[in-house]
Amino acid sequence: MTTTTNRPARNGVDTPVLFATLDAVKQAPEAAKFQFRTRNEWVSGTHNRGTIDGFFGVGEERTHERTFVFDADHPAVLVGRDNGPTPVEYVLHALAACLTAGLANIAAARGVTLTEVRSTVTGDIDLNGLLGLNPEVRNGYQQITVRFTVKGDASPDRLRELIEQSRSRSAVYDIITNGVPVAIEVDTP
């Protein structure tokens, strides 16, 4: 599904392949059904380790070019050993990554060259919720705020439009703002 071009790729995006992929999915919508996965293994206390390698897409089982392994933990102030970020920090990372990747693709598709994209994401959480100390307080974030700094060869309004388009097509933004059904199955051998 890849071709090479001699043109420099705007924003590092191989736009002809991007459009070819869109056309291929238009012809065969089933190709767009993906399943992503992670495996997690508990280490000790709040420390555990996730492994990401295989996924399903475009009709077949696939693997990433390498296996990605990530530790998660709580900091000492939350009775952990700080062997990795907290799970809720990974959520913020996922959101920034999704919006940024989408922005680069959309800008390339629309002929805008980006020179810098930075963002900070903050999530406010009141742990009285998940500690079970206040039933009025939710377990998760109460508010998430993303602040982008974007530079490129387009007007400020145009750059804002590109970010708005990325938001409107972002998988993680949709997951976080609209929610997803989660089923939990337990095997106790």
Added chain:
Amino acid sequence: MTTTTNRPARNGVDTPVLFATLDAVKQAPEAAKFQFRTRNEWVSGTHNRGTIDGFFGVGEERTHERTFVFDADHPAVLVGRDNGPTPVEYVLHALAACLTAGLANIAAARGVTLTEVRSTVTGDIDLNGLLGLNPEVRNGYQQITVRFTVKGDASPDRLRELIEQSRSRSAVYDIITNGVPVAIEVDTP
């Protein structure tokens, strides 16, 4: 906020410190207001890099013991270079990590020793949504499924109860199933 004990810590959880932390928050609920953060920098195409270090909690600015840096990208089949997991895979990782950390804490608090906790998380997504090819299809996951394997010195029913309690107190489960408001601000210097 840490003390040392000579007792072996059940599940690697320092339960006296856990209970002391709960008591401290009961006395000073403001201590439980946290803000977590990530910074993200675009690299090229769908490749970008998140950095996690500082956070606010228990009334002051804090930093993790080290800075955590994570790349995200798309695989080649999604017109990326596979320099990291996809953003949506990080979401699955966050969910497994949160449920697992909570389980270890809750089991320790209730006197159950765990010997093994593994999980796989799958997320089904139809990219016709985020590719803009079918307005009936959402951008994000349509369904997420977590499958736990848990072993410990309690009955299967008891182990299932502990997982249910972890679910009912999980920040990431709440974020993913119930949604969070996300504000996006853009600076175009």
